Amino acid sequence: MDRAESDPAEYVVGVDFGTLSGRAVVVRVHDGEELADAVIEYPHGVLDDALPDGTPLSADWALQVPEDYRGVLREAVPTALREAGVPPGDVVGIAIDFTACTMVPTLADGTPLNEVPGLESRPHAYTKLWKHHAAQPQADRINRVAEERGEWWLPRYGGLISSEWEFAKGLEIFEEDHEVYDRMDRFVEAADWIVWQLCGSYVRNACSAGYKGLLQEGQYPAADFLDELAVGFGDFVKDKLEQPIGQLGDRAGALTAEAAGWTGLPEGIAVAVGNVDAHVTAPAVRAVEPGQMVAIMGTSTCHVMNAEVLREVPGMCGVVDGGIVARRYGYEAGQSGVGDIFAWFVRTCVPESYAVAAREAGETLHEHLTRLAESQAVGAHGLVALDWHSGNRSVLVDHQLSGLVVGLTLATPPEDIYRALMEATAFGMRVIVETFDAAGVPVTDLVVAGGLTKNRFLMQLYSDVLRRPLSVAGSAQAPALGSAIHAAVAAGCYADVPEAAAAMGSVHRDAYLPDAERATAYDELFAIYQELHDHFGRTTSLMRRLKALR
Numbered sequence: 001m002d003r004a005e006s007d008p009a010e011y012v013v014g015v016d017f018g019t020l021s022g023r024a025v026v027v028r029v030h031d032g033e034e035l036a037d038a039v040i041e042y043p044h045g046v047l048d049d050a051l052p053d054g055t056p057l058s059a060d061w062a063l064q065v066p067e068d069y070r071g072v073l074r075e076a077v078p079t080a081l082r083e084a085g086v087p088p089g090d091v092v093g094i095a096i097d098f099t100a101c102t103m104v105p106t107l108a109d110g111t112p113l114n115e116v117p118g119l120e121s122r123p124h125a126y127t128k129l130w131k132h133h134a135a136q137p138q139a140d141r142i143n144r145v146a147e148e149r150g151e152w153w154l155p156r157y158g159g160l161i162s163s164e165w166e167f168a169k170g171l172e173i174f175e176e177d178h179e180v181y182d183r184m185d186r187f188v189e190a191a192d193w194i195v196w197q198l199c200g201s202y203v204r205n206a207c208s209a210g211y212k213g214l215l216q217e218g219q220y221p222a223a224d225f226l227d228e229l230a231v232g233f234g235d236f237v238k239d240k241l242e243q244p245i246g247q248l249g250d251r252a253g254a255l256t257a258e259a260a261g262w263t264g265l266p267e268g269i270a271v272a273v274g275n276v277d278a279h280v281t282a283p284a285v286r287a288v289e290p291g292q293m294v295a296i297m298g299t300s301t302c303h304v305m306n307a308e309v310l311r312e313v314p315g316m317c318g319v320v321d322g323g324i325v326a327r328r329y330g331y332e333a334g335q336s337g338v339g340d341i342f343a344w345f346v347r348t349c350v351p352e353s354y355a356v357a358a359r360e361a362g363e364t365l366h367e368h369l370t371r372l373a374e375s376q377a378v379g380a381h382g383l384v385a386l387d388w389h390s391g392n393r394s395v396l397v398d399h400q401l402s403g404l405v406v407g408l409t410l411a412t413p414p415e416d417i418y419r420a421l422m423e424a425t426a427f428g429m430r431v432i433v434e435t436f437d438a439a440g441v442p443v444t445d446l447v448v449a450g451g452l453t454k455n456r457f458l459m460q461l462y463s464d465v466l467r468r469p470l471s472v473a474g475s476a477q478a479p480a481l482g483s484a485i486h487a488a489v490a491a492g493c494y495a496d497v498p499e500a501a502a503a504m505g506s507v508h509r510d511a512y513l514p515d516a517e518r519a520t521a522y523d524e525l526f527a528i529y530q531e532l533h534d535h536f537g538r539t540t541s542l543m544r545r546l547k548a549l550r
Helices: 066-084 136-149 166-176 178-183 190-199 206-211 223-229 233-241 257-263 339-348 352-361 365-374 414-438 456-466 478-490 497-504 516-539 542-548
Strands: 011-017 021-028 034-041 091-098 103-106 186-189 251-254 270-272 292-297 301-307 318-321 329-335 384-386 404-406 445-449 470-473 507-512
Touching: 011 066, 011 190, 011 478, 021 066, 021 478, 034 066, 066 190, 066 257, 091 190, 091 478, 103 166, 103 190, 136 166, 136 223, 166 178, 166 186, 166 233, 186 190, 186 233, 190 251, 190 257, 190 270, 206 318, 223 233, 270 478, 292 414, 301 414, 329 414, 339 365, 339 414, 352 365, 365 414, 365 456, 384 414, 384 516, 404 414, 404 516, 414 456, 414 516, 445 456, 456 470, 456 507, 456 516, 478 497
Parallel strands: 011 091, 091 270, 292 445, 445 470
Antiparallel strands: 011 021, 021 034, 103 186, 251 270, 292 301, 301 329, 318 329, 384 404, 470 507
């Protein structure tokens, strides 16, 4: 369908479920104009120290409460709709995206296990957020056994499976709380759980199933492989995971009367198949052609890109046929900590005198430290850091790794360390980009999206380090816009996602260009970063041994 044929009076709703909040945006189908948005913080946030009843959690846990997600549907969607001034009857579809791999253990009817009487104090009954890394021992075993057996699907994930993904988290429940495992009828990606809540149908989205659920060419890992991981785990796919697969942009079902009551939207409108927050962003920034890498930069960074070729890229998070758009191979890589690292530093490592100076200047601490840091010449601080405070997702795929700053002296001020951490995250992205290039999946274009794009110094730093122009998402709510684009396709307003992206997406091309002099100076720092990266990530187990002592 030509965009001109799309009714200007038709609207869709996109809902982006992030790490700490959910955001709804109302979008006009005809041209992608965003009329209003609303944000709801999750009341429980991230449970990393204790459950709501005070039950303590061990290190590397990260849980959430599913009722917080329902709250986004009840509050953010009606608020955005009201502020947009759009008649509910003009809304034709809704779609959602979610952080991944975030897993909800449920009963057969979709009831989360933490809502089952008697299970409120059982940590494994709660939703495991993407950054739940306590399943690293299980991931290590999956990797070892898969490599020993020569499992054909392992190279599709760069040779390593992450502790963040479905099988590691499922095996963790199986081994650590078998009673909860037995009560669990379904182990559901949060994106699919929300769609289930909206339309009453449980459909696994192809994106999560492929990247996080090890589904390749219609096959999951075999039962005998799973039994070799742990006796009795062989039925995990059949009993807990397997479900019909929905393709991205397809209609999962119709909005139920109950969900219409929550959202204020008309009963029966299209509910699109769920998606992952990073992958849904590609259409929002018109980056669906081969070689266009999209980096969604927030608490972490996820990198996604389409290609026409199937290659094995070391340390990638996966390659899935149709994982981003149909008829192309979608690749994913990622950095487990970016904005989280900056937030940690500001929260724990900055003296009160800096907070006072920031307040007097009318700045946030992040803005204050950025202003102080950007006045330096490249390398003037004499520091190089490793950005592994939340472990390394790509290309080492090891969440037992940790952060490091080399070059500290008694004269090092906070802004120097802050800048070194910024540079470290840029160096981490450069490792990823160069790994893709070397593997025969060239990156021809870089587009950035997410909250960190507001920091102009950081964006210029990335352009200089990467020696590439950076394009920037035209929407501040790119994932939510991406979901809205999928809602328009599911509602039949466009023939497919690329066509909808061309009409509704938005991007500022080449917003940042590399400076040759700074880029050359960063090359020297990057060479040191690579030495540290390979030594601590590949040569020595020192960081793993330290973490074991905790």
